[in-house]
Amino acid sequence: MAAQTLAEAAILGGHHAQAFPYFGAERRGAPVRAFTRIDDKRISIRSQIYEPDMVVILDETLLEIDPVVDGLRSNGSAVVNTRKAPSELDIGVSVRCATVDATSVAIEALKAPVVNTAMLGAVAKVLDLVTLENIQKAIADRFGEKLGPRAAEANVLAAQLAYDGTKEGRCLGARSIVQRRMWLPEWDEVPTGVALEPEHIEGVAVGPGSSIQNMTGTWRTSSPKYDREKCIRCLRCWFTCPDVCIKRLEDDHVKVDYRYCKGCGICADVCPVDAIDMVKGVHEW
Amino acid sequence: MVMKALSADHAVAWGVRLAKAEVIPAFPITPQTLIMELLAEFISNGELDADLIPAESEHSVMSVAVGASAGGVRTFTATASQGLALMHEMLYAVPQNRLPIVMVNVNRTLGAAGGIWAEHNDSMPERESGWMQVYVEDSQEALDMTLQAYRIAEDERVLLPVMVCLDGFILSHTVEKVEVPEQGEVDAFLPAFVPRSSLDPSEPVMMNPIVPPEYTTEMRYQLDRAMDDSRNVVHQVDEAFKAAFGRGYGGLIDEYMMDDAEFALIVLGTAASTARAAVDELRAEGRKVGLIKLRFMRPFPHDELRRACSGLKALGVFDRSVSFNRYGPVFTEVSGSLCGSGVPITDHIGGLGGRDITVRDMRKVFSLIEASVEEGKVKRVYWHGLREAKG
């Protein structure tokens, strides 16, 4: 949404622009990547972007799990949602940096921690190719059409507040950039017949596009808490977890695999004795 | 004309709205769904007067489309991948009955190995169905070809269905600048559909009877001639479109930097965009390379390709699907057309299952085409980006 709105703002300013998401197996709240190109002439390239001039990071914690600044050069720039000032922030490469507490802004303006439009306000502050006015117009267009004038107004305000609260400077580049551990076998090592071997990892398929690479535990917004004392070992939770994250122990007690648990709450729902409680936030016990 | 920021799926929906389609049978499938969602919105806002009919499968969708078109109304639908495969049987009911249905197929890999990303292995097998097929490159072309498709399909010299193919996600979900024409301009370009004959109780006709062998050859030949004649109509409609809206697409093929090119690549869909960027880079370095965007797979531009490729030192074809052990389908078709021309041709298979195609990939393709004139060094087919043991 943010990438597309940015493109629309650039188009309103008379530029050519292109925006597209990268779709994986994901849901709202899961880490997503989206790309925007802006130029003065028709844009021909349609590949993903590997050497961005600017990286916009909507969630600071992504720095811990994803190589989000890969390909960013020292003459590039970054816009980050954080409480920190640029000089206190380490993203792994020292670049021109703008920071804004977009989460607080969003909660103030929208009553929800949805930071897209706030981040666009911050982008307008540092990117010469778009004006705040066009960003706000693009936001009003997109949100007005979908969610009505009040939502449009609130999002336009979020962009304004973020614009006003954006701090500019240079961030630090001391931390090492996390690497994604993608399994890329040669063609004769790919399992024959799209059959994924179970391997010895509980609850995880191994193979092309498999969940071993996709740490779905990062999607969780609430976590199942298991009470061993209450559990009657009926195994309903083990049977129904859609992600095979409930591990069956030898005595038929269970254990949650938090690396992959998405926090859907189905286990708590099916438990006949309330031995599983869904607790808000990302926890492990 | 208004300027909008639209994805190709939304651009198609705008095209359908401007073409005033009246019946739209639908079944949801990613990455086509955005088209139907916006059309449903247009209808509920009273901006499009059409019946959107949710059917229980794609097979039923095409059955409804056949009925609607036979009933004499302008009909639209869209699908992708497994949906197109499920339609396969009903696709064949359309051309021989000469029903000018327009359908958008958002190219998506046909599983297994399943995925939601772009590959052409869903639409390529349907070349034999009798549908015209055009592959588009950007959101503007997606909108413009939706309009052109109706004018081509409904031309009495043609009366064939048109499948507009666009790459899933790379195009369907990419937002870019699109000129949306005014309704009046479109009405002047695309008059209301006047069916040749239609299902009407007061003047009964029988459609789609069983056909004994005494007639089949003649009926097939008739269809073959109609497909062949459609080549001229494609050109004429593109000219008329250019006169009306200022944008032309070259008809069956679109040539780029071909005047003095010694080496060229034939490519369709969004890969043409990135290939064009590679041509710009290579030209700046003094290399004589050019690009042919193959727009129509049916009718196939046999004469156009023979003319455009004559005098080339070498030619490459980029295929986004493969016929196992027999190269990609575009390569096979191009080789058939250029038989006897003496131009060496190599096949370059890439972008399968939506794998990203970069300018660097395309530069490599051109280097391999240039190298293909050297005796002894040449493979006929390259699988780009394939991970294999070196040496």
Ligand code: SF4
């Ligand atoms: S919350 Fe959902 S994903 Fe997590 S263990 Fe329970 S059922 Fe499985």
Ligand code: SF4
């Ligand atoms: S559903 Fe509840 S009682 Fe049954 S095994 Fe799971 S936690 Fe124990």
